[in-house]
Each structure stands twice: as structure tokens, then as C-alpha cells.
Amino acid sequence: MNRPDVARSLGPMFTIEHDFDATVVTLIDDPASHRQEDVTINAFEDCVTIEQEDAQSGRLCKITLSLSQLADLTAALNLPEGVYKRKA
Template structure:
């Protein structure tokens, strides 16, 4: 199950694990102009773990989901200097 909320400056998606135990903690994905932030509570330490992805990294992840094992580099559009 998942939820989608549109805030003023971001879209927030929450992935809720369902099914048989053991279940994972919810994953919150916040998409904003600068990139994407993923957060999840570590059940062992009760700390929030945060991963930040640039928009380019997100594009690479999207491409990687459909590619076989290997090393790849996506070409950036000319003039794109963002990381």
C-alpha cells in the first residue's frame, strides 16, 4: 500500500509494507525540485535514516531497473551541469 500527498514544494509518497511478518518500516519518498529524499526509521536504533538523490541519480536509478548487469553512464543533455 502507498499514499501520495502533494505539498506546496514537494510530492510525498509513503510506502507501507504489507504482508507476512517480518515487515519493514515505512519508507517516505519526498520529491522536490533539487532531487529526492528517502527516509526510513531503523528499527534497531529508532533513528531516522536519510538518503538524498539528485535528479540525475534518480534518472540513473530508473534506467538501471531495466538494464542487465554491467557498468553504464547516462549522457546528460548538453548544458546540464547539475550533479
């Protein structure tokens, strides 16, 4: 039995799907009055895209990161404030 109300009470949720040419991760925000739309991350061989629907306009917003930018972001999440250059 699939009970969405039970799933929501378990805390933050996400899904992972493996398509032919990408791994797709969907981040599902907690239900609340300030809730944001779900975020979909598509990991391709040469880039990563991040998509989220704009609730006001209904338009899909999409950001594309190169693998180098993704590596920089990954490193930045664990560093203090400052300016850095990642070694190749």
C-alpha cells in the same frame, strides 16, 4: 467507515500527498513478521529524499539523491548487469 484490516488485505499500499514544496509518497510494507518500516519519498524541485525509521534504534535514516542520480537509478532498473554511462 475506515477499516484498516480490509485495507491491509488488499495488498501493497502507498499514499501520495502534495505539499507546498514537495510530493510525498509513502510506501507501506505488507504486514508480516519480517515487515520493514514504511518508506517515505520526498520529491523536491532539485532532489529526492528517501527516509525510513530504523526499528532497532528508532532513528530516521535519510538518503538524498540528485535528479541526475534519480535518472540513473530509473534507467538501471530496466538494464542487465554491467557498467553504463547515461547520455546527457
